[in-house]
Amino acid sequence: MASIPKIFHSLEKREMTLSEYEKYMNEHPYHSSIKAIRCVECGDAIVYCNGFYNAAYFKHSPTHEGHGYCSLYHEGTESKTYESLIRKKFFKEEDVSLNFELKYQDGSWKSLITIPPFSRQDLDNNTKNDTKIVINETYNSNIIVPIDNNHFKPGELKRIGLNRFPSSVKIKITGKSTSRDMSYTMDGFIPNEQIYSSLILQNYIGDYNSSINLKNIKMFVCKKLGGKIYTGRHYLVFAHENYGLHISNDVRKDISIIKLELKNDTYFNYSVYDIVFNKVTEATESFCTNRGCELVEKDDAVILWPPMNSIGNYKYYKNNETKMFIAFENESDALELYEHDTSYLYFKVQNINATPFFVMQFNGTIADKKFATFDYLNDTSINLDKTKNNYIFKSGFLNEKIDSNQVKIKKNDKVLSIKSSLERTMYQLDKIVSTIDINRLKNAIWYSKKYVSLRDIDFEYLINKFQDNEFVVEYLDMCTCTKKIKKAAIELLMEV
16 A cells, blocks of 8 residues: 555645644644544545554555545555546535535425536536546436536536435546546435534524524525534534434533424424534534534634625625625624635635635526615715624725714715625615716817826726716726826816
């Protein structure tokens, strides 16, 4: 068996060499019971051998099925075939992409596997390689999904419905590059022993009370988790309806737990419980580590603007949006605010101790949701609810978080107030339609000889002021290439 130079740690979501892993375990000895280390290529479980007589080393964990084909298991050099790269992509992005999920719709449950998004280059390469994913939920049931331009769009997330609720699912990748068995097994539905995300509760529940009635809800998706989870967030645990959920008193005193009220599904005999971990203790930490997760104090990545379509850990934005504002927050304050360019097909948002997620362009396969509401008002003074998160945008740029009860806004300023992900309000003054004599502007552009600098703040002001005037918008866009504008033209634009 070949020596394995490095492993992938599923809690930390990063690769580690032998020395890095040993240092990590010295700092986190309580993680020794978690089966968190995986082969960097095939995703199979790895065992750390401390080497009583020889040097310490990594080896593949023995299984009844064997490991399929893994070049690190046989030759010790990581394979670069398209099939190997696909398999590596799948298990490495399990926290945000390749997942086992449960979908509740119109009173019925079904299980899904989500396939991560691919770039244009990925699809072109795998179309030529005739790459296919074979999903085996039982010995007699195969689902074949080609990874090609006919079945995927660049940046598209694909959901594959399963026929039942398997406890494990074998994923196999085939193609022209190798005839070896490129496969591994991922966990399916194992009640009591897993923690699921519950975005629906994060978005729809304001005040946490004694009952959560979701009988009238049409649909929601929950995702099996592995890795870091956070205090103050809502999670789901499933238990067999006949036996209930057994949690020790040491854990119960530091969590909030409520059974969800849902329509009965004849074929899914399980109860669903909403759990919020109030603090990190030895008991709550052990409860999570036994389910392949690590409980940490809440830090979260939140998209402030624009409003997102959200399903699980996947956020979708409209193609015409060009800027996105993201905050990293803890229980009491925003730790970091930054602006992101949305010119990519998809990108990952992650920070230390923050729930990671993918953001991707909207495509027609996901039903559009009703976005946040907006209030337009004539009074410049706004009374704000301090229990909500309130932010002010000045000339289109995120300026600061507001802690006071009252704020005054000027023309082109906006205030964003967030109660939950689906309860947002944007305040701004009534829009004023600016008109201009196009002939005067053309004369100012063509006959004026003097140029002045076009500042970003002036550009944002004018583009917002004349957003409905195609000629002015095109002229301003052209000026941004040189950062110069005709002096007579900008004076006229500012004047009207």
